[in-house]
Amino acid sequence: MNTDDFEQRLQRRPMRQVPAEWREGILAVARSTTSQRPAILDTQQHLWWRELIWPYRRVWAGMVCAWLLIIGLNAASFEQAPRVASKAEPRSGEEIRAFVEQRRMLVQLTDSPTELANTRKPNPPGPRSDRTTIISAA
Amino acid sequence: MDSGNKLERLYDEHAQALFAFLINLTRNEADTRDLLQELFVKLAQQPDLLRGIRNERAFLIRLAHNAAIDLMRRGCTRDRTREQFVIELASPFARTDDPDERAFRAALAEALGELPPEQRAVVHLKLWEEMTFEQIAAGLDIPQNTAASRYRYGLDKLRQRLRPFYEEIK
Structure with missing residues (x-):
């Protein structure tokens, strides 16, 4: 059997007919979606919200309360901060002088020879060639 | 030609070919009807879809094919137990x-x-x-x-x- 013959044999087998009763149903639904498209879209959006919110309404309500609490606390602490700052009085000249004196004394202490000896870092290692001479001398 | 008459003409001219194509792909009469319905709803919602199309049949076959492939992909991940009970597929x-x-x-x-x-x-x-x-x-x-x-x-x-x-x- 050659290919053409085989193809023709297959082609002779007729396909099923589309059920006649489908026509009216399919066309009616198609026509109705044309006229009600915005309403259907609104309904779909409404359903989407309902599916998201309604089954977990207590969880959502809890989250809303928690956020309100956080926002409230945040707002309260924000209002208190300027008050604390405003209560601080400017420093007097005497206090500033005492502070400068303390700084000066601290600098003198840190510059003393004992302090220097304690805080001096060890000498960095010399070049390798120097080290070899020390080892050979030892 | 208003949209209703256009839909009817499209159905009368192409529904048989689309049905045969879809039932051969899906092997399921309910799925075939759903896909055909989906296709005509799309045509109704987008009246300009066929504007400028020279070969309506080829274009509709493409839409039907894409929809059928999508359905079959969804079917692969869908509840597979259904397949175990469907012994006789639609011819x-x-x-x-x-x-x-x-x-x-x-x-x-x-x-x-x-x-x-x-x-x-x-x-x-x-x-x-x-x-x-x-x-x-x-x-x-x-x-x-x-x-x-x-x-x-x-x-x-x-x-x-x-x-x-x-x-x-x-």
Whole structure:
């Protein structure tokens, strides 16, 4: 059997007919979606919200309360901060002088020879060639 | 022509071809009806969809093919237990009273069902829609050579599968 013959044999087998009763149903639904498209879209959006919110309404309500609490606390602490700052009085000249004196004394202490000896870092290692001479001398 | 009459004309001219194509791909009458419904709803909602289209049939076949592939992909991830209970798949062929012919059509339907969907689509369009490879390529959005090779592979498989019937059915 050659290919053409085989193809023709297959082609002779007729396909099923589309059920006649489908026509009216399919066309009616198609026509109705044309006229009600915005309403259907609104309904779909409404359903989407309902599916998201309604089954977990207590969880959502809890989250809303928690956020309100956080926002409230945040707002309260924000209002208190300027008050604390405003209560601080400017420093007097005497206090500033005492502070400068303390700084000066601290600098003198840190510059003393004992302090220097304690805080001096060890000498960095010399070049390798120097080290070899020390080892050979030892 | 208003949208209602246009829909009716499209249905009368193309529904039979779309039905045969879809039932051959899905092998399920309910899915075929859903896909056909979905297609005509789309056409109703987007009246300009066919504007500028020269070959309406090829364009509608493409829409139907894409929708069927989407459905089959969804079906792969869907509840698989349904497949275990569906033993008899819908045949795409007309019924006949002749027992030999009935046996051949059943074997042909089964052999077609064993082809990968992409080969089955091309074989269907070439044999039963009598479309050219150029039209098939345009309809399925594939290169013409791909359409031709899929047809050859598919036909070879059908020939192997239906060899026992060669001499029995005239």
